[in-house]
């Protein structure tokens with residue numbers, strides 16, 4: 275029974291699963307938290323990974339892969355040392371750089387045609403421009419640039435050559451997933467010169483072996499990928515499946531056979547981890563809005579759920595625009611949240627909690643609409659991420675999304691996808707191994723509440 279490990283190094287934590295390579299059965303798992311903040315020293319992710327792996331978690335493992343939060347800028351000097359803390363996907367300081375870069379290439383359509391996305395502060399390319407403009411001494415020392423999962427993979431293997439995969443590379447803004455090549459011209463446009471970029475490995479290539487101090491030797495390291503790409507692989511998402519993830523970010527995405535190019539910038543035309551594509555919409559405000567709502571009401575998440583479920587659909591007329599951390603979709607990096615429609619009658623914990631849940635889900639319903647507007651078919655909506663554990667999110671999601679919502683068995687799907695990629699590399703087969711899906715899937719259905727979305731849209735659009 276060979277074992278494989280999958281690592282999810284996402285925004286708030288590292289999670290590791292160890293699974294049977296042939297059946298996919300979960301053998302053991304562990305997690306360790308990351309520091310808070312939108313810039314983080316990558317060494318904290320390594321400490322979290324090795325911390326979670328301590329106590330023999332990886333003993334007997336034959337293959338491993340790392341999936342990571344997308345887009346983060348890890349700038350490296352000539353010796354491979356970290357130049358400054360990594361700027362994460364949810365850091366909005368490069369908003370002006372994003373606007374400048376968009377204009378310099380000739381507008382949003384020029385970018386979406388070139389690399390399948392339009393610059394917003396999340397994307398690595400805008401962070402490099404920010405670095406060049408605001409920290410010239412650090413920029414001058416920057417010889418290479420990696421994404422979080424690339425950096426962790428290189429630490430695992432200790433190899434001189436850094437590698438990435440097509441999925442994560444497609445979120446940089448200087449990789450064209452349709453042509454499968456770096457756009458060094460865009461890297462130069464952003465940074466004034468082109469720092470070294472990692473080699474793009476094939477989906478199930480063995481890129482090295484683990485020989486890092488403090489970890490057991492593991493003979494096969496797979497290329498890894500971005501966290502959303504890994505979730506798609508972990509779920510085995512197929513045609514017609516739209517995945518909605520309520521994690522630190524809110525995302526809606528689907529696996530597609532052809533690249534997408536949305537000149538509005540709403541849908542990012544990423545690549546997936548298997549050689550296909552992953553059109554994706556991402557919001558900055560998801561599970562942590564629920565955390566903030568619960569904290570403001572002085573209750574834990576379970577009590578917050580009970581409050582939200584005790585209120586009527588529509589929260590007595592309250593609407594939350596959940597832009598607590600600025601927003602990426604729509605592109606409003608400096609936005610703040612808004613609670614609209616307050617009356618003496620609805621100023622109650624129950625309606626407030628419900629408005630928070632409905633507000634987050636309205637942002638995700640807009641994301642699903644953007645996908646369908648770009649030709650993505652929806653036969654099934656799969657709800658995952660930490661927020662999918664919320665009873666209120668599960669109950670209210672079908673009302674706001676206007677469709678039944680499937681909640682797969684609780685699992686760390688990003689880490690699962692990384693583990694499945696590791697098993698694929700280990701097997702050396704043309705396709706990833708087929709793992710048995712858990713039967714614990716639940717389908718949530720309810721009458722849609724379009725009025726809630728109409729009121730949300732009015733607040734979102736300032737009417």
Ligand SMILES: Nc1ncnc2c1ncn2[C@@H]1O[C@H](COP(=O)(O)OP(=O)(O)O)[C@@H](O)[C@H]1O
Pocket residue numbers: 284285286287520521522523561562564565575576658659660661662663664665
């Ligand atoms: N029952 C729940 N209700 C609401 N939010 C939850 C619940 N359980 C976990 N979360 C939240 O989910 C988030 C973590 O989700 P996850 O998908 O693991 O995020 P990430 O991958 O970005 O680190 C945290 O903000 C956590 O508080």
Ligand SMILES: O=C(CO)[C@@H](O)[C@H](O)COP(=O)(O)O
Pocket residue numbers: 284285286342343344345363396445500501502521522523524525554556
């Ligand atoms: O920026 C994106 C997608 O484009 C985010 O989805 C990040 O990849 C972070 O993911 P989580 O930590 O929320 O899983």
